[in-house]
Amino acid sequence: MDRCKARSNDVGETTVVVEGGERRVVLDLGYEMPRCDSDDAEKTLIRVGRVGSCLDRAKSRSTPSVYGLKSVLRQLVQYGAFHKSMFEVEVEDRGVFKSDAFFVKLVEVCSQHAYSFGGYWGVISGVREAQDNGFWINVGGRGSASVLVEGELREEFFERNNLNSLSDLSGRSVMVLGSPFPGRKLFIPLEGVRYCAIC
Structure with a gap:
């Protein structure tokens, strides 16, 4: 995902916060750790402690980032404004939603x-x-x-x-x-x- 920022909390766990312009996050209901899917991306998977984070330096903003529910829940708990950063949320067989309302x-x-x-x-x-x-x-x-x-x-x-x-x-x-x-x-x-x- 381009425009992600890696941050460390006070116990040294690294997470990623979605920032920047309009983009899409796919909620993968089959995984507990985030994955990055992109044909033309240089991918880095960071796993520190119990928290998994994904930095995808994709050249295209249209490439969706794929996250498990636990990863998104951690972001919501740690960063209250995470869902207010206006991105699209895609859920398998349910559709696409705006994060601030979802x-x-x-x-x-x-x-x-x-x-x-x-x-x-x-x-x-x-x-x-x-x-x-x-x-x-x-x-x-x-x-x-x-x-x-x-x-x-x-x-x-x-x-x-x-x-x-x-x-x-x-x-x-x-x-x-x-x-x-x-x-x-x-x-x-x-x-x-x-x-x-x-x-």
């Missing part, structure tokens, strides 16, 4: 977001059991949207995120790709574990 904090989800596919994220404040072996992931208070993980996804969700119990989720960050549905409160049903990242 990424929404779960505590800011309201009725205007109902049925709108997006990347909803935040810090987990609690988890509670639901019917049929499912569970609710909560951020904020009663007015904040929640994520519903159905019982049939529980085992795969635990395995993918290396969890022993629901309490392992508290205090971690979550991003889920989906659409909020109204009910007694807004909630986002998880369509599959590939649509969710925990870090």
